[in-house]
Amino acid sequence: MLNSVTDALRAELTSKLPAAAFRELTDAYLHEPRGRYHGGDGFLIAPDCTQDVALVVRACAAAGVGIIPYGGGTGLVGGQVLESGPVPVILSLERMTKIRDVFPNENVLVAEAGTILASVQDAAEAVNRVFPLSLASEGSARIGGNLSTNAGGVNVLRYGNARDLCVGLEAVLPDGAILNGLSRLKKNNTGYDLRHLMIGAEGTLGIITAASLKLFPKPAGEGAALMVVLDPQAALDLLSLAGDLLGHQVSAFELINHMGLDFLREVGPDVRIPFAQAPEWMVLIDVGCVAGVEPSQALERLFEAGAERGLVSDGVIAQSGAQREAFWTIRESIPEANRRIGSVSSHDTSVPVGRIPEFIDRAGAALARVDDFRINCFGHVGDGNLHYNVFPQKGKSRADHDHQRAEVKRIVHDLAVDMGGSFSAEHGIGRLKVDDLNRYGDPTKLAAMRAIKAALDPKGIMNPGAVVAG
């Protein structure tokens, strides 16, 4: 059982850390973006160096006080918010924002955990490289949080998840010891891979304080296209064709359903769709090409091959960087439109890529037996990762379906898991999905997770209640 922060602990930390480390606990630290979690109290500390993070952790370990690691606060599963229980320390990485080193020739950059994701991208851009992790909240999400949650985003198809972009980690473990794993080696087989254990542990095994990150050469040319496809199966066949024709030059392959476009028309944001009629299904294809391959010509070839096979019926290829951005604006405005409509329940599911059409069919049929919903199903189809979101019909509200939420969620998650999929593709477990993990998780995996948690954090101080509760 944990203790609340005591006056003695406050006094100890206040005496040992510089005044700048103590900040006002504003509302921003106690909520999450969707407004579904609301924190109780907390003692907010923002150290500016790894040694001070270690000092805080050691003091909390000695006092048996919980620690909530806080990055950009953009997580969607409540991993950054403790609603009740003993008052914790909220340890924010917001003052650890240095890019410690950049090695352009080695394609490696070393950033502190509090660095905003967009700043990491900018630092890579400054040396003519790409850091490909890209997601809607990149202007406020911090890289330590991205790693702790193994963030996904739109470029996973080509570059992998956050864990695939990290070559080394520095972290403070639950006993306050500093893990010095900030190597930039491509190969280093010297014992267990603690880096991958910390990545995706959502702050329950320690606090990531810095990371060595992989950079990539910039593609010689970039381009994008919107293509109208008959149905999700045609989208998958087109993806497969794109792999055959363009290889790894395909950076993103996003499925967009007409419902998302309807929502944009209904509640905004106001974006222009470059088709006379909003298509039932379309894909946004983004490419980064090598020298010698002209992006718009490559997309043209893909369109022609797709049309020949009856997979695509219409398409627009970006003729400029601005048009490419406009295509992406459509895709990236959909989550905001979803928020404005207000979902009954939203789901971050993945299934094996080949089973996506079946999943969409079966989920739709099962939910139709519950009520008459609007479904906006969109996302990273190239990764098998669909954001499968369920909305009320026009004129009805989220509240009208409150009584059905649990059932809707259960239907979608049961189906995804039954099809060899996941109930949390990229958002993680946090506090929102602890019960789901206990329900759907492999018992052997759960037992091993608990054993590891108990071994590394015997007092249970690190992000208590998240991921491996109770």
Next chain:
Amino acid sequence: MLNSVTDALRAELTSKLPAAAFRELTDAYLHEPRGRYHGGDGFLIAPDCTQDVALVVRACAAAGVGIIPYGGGTGLVGGQVLESGPVPVILSLERMTKIRDVFPNENVLVAEAGTILASVQDAAEAVNRVFPLSLASEGSARIGGNLSTNAGGVNVLRYGNARDLCVGLEAVLPDGAILNGLSRLKKNNTGYDLRHLMIGAEGTLGIITAASLKLFPKPAGEGAALMVVLDPQAALDLLSLAGDLLGHQVSAFELINHMGLDFLREVGPDVRIPFAQAPEWMVLIDVGCVAGVEPSQALERLFEAGAERGLVSDGVIAQSGAQREAFWTIRESIPEANRRIGSVSSHDTSVPVGRIPEFIDRAGAALARVDDFRINCFGHVGDGNLHYNVFPQKGKSRADHDHQRAEVKRIVHDLAVDMGGSFSAEHGIGRLKVDDLNRYGDPTKLAAMRAIKAALDPKGIMNPGAVVAG
């Protein structure tokens, strides 16, 4: 303290498993390729299914008997050989060789752990895909061993290490429970990543029984070139140039020193070098190109750009698949020549890529102070991974330097680690480098490894003495 296999345990297992699971313990199981480890006794069992592996592990756990997991036996650090102590069960995966599933459209293949690496490559080839893990012993190494040791090889530059090629794992943990993690999802953020913990643990946390593996579209065209470079710095500059000009189409970038070529001339194997005079340094560059890029033309452009910058002085571009293979034969014959010469000490080092020239200079200078050695330093320069091998002068033998071996090893390892590098880039720890790990490893990492080992394998039955000894 572990127990030796007892008659009771033999009887129990013999009664529960089919007769085919019991094989004669030939010498092959008790040695390793370099002849440096020689096993004592063992009870050899080769189950043909995961359930039977679990049964054996449960019985050993109950009896407190150690288990040596055995794949292809090609490891170079003694991880597969227990020299002394209580008689263990040797659990060979040689009968678990099924390719369980192939999903060409998803670029995933599911193989049992005993599948020979070359068979995995062939199964990918059969559906017009590539499984890019490639190393000298691929004809006898088994994929479970490749994963347990996080094997590297020649294509890491482009495709990553073994761990980067695995999307899911099935394994038997030290208590005999089966970890069902054989998903083929690209995104699945549901708790700690046990897959990456098992990968590289060298059988000390459980036994990998099957894996979901990543496949890739075949490049539209492939090619190779040998280019003569002034020195290692020129090789690195050429690598950087190759990244700028060809992007991720560069599959391998191998450094070859004249000493390797001298050895080939001295002791064979007999291979032809396509230059009038053996160059001091050359690189073997392999490319896999997208449609629209002709490999030999791309290599020609790289050569010209390199020559313009004074990086390359001569070069040959393969004009056929046979010539490309001939280039690779040179590279792949060098380890055999090394074996015939007989090294004083060989080292699997890595340093940050940009520091390779400095490492070569400093290591050479330091060793020259010990004795007059011949140094053959070659390998995966694109990954910072040099096989830095030290040989006697002609006319002297390995035995003449026995008294210096420890010193030589220490000098090379000290320097690599001092430069932010690794004393085991791709071969692992096994039993050979346990002391090195204890000496050079981060104390926080070592403590966490021991805690995890104790949590998952409290009796210490899994590959006792390897990696996390005592």
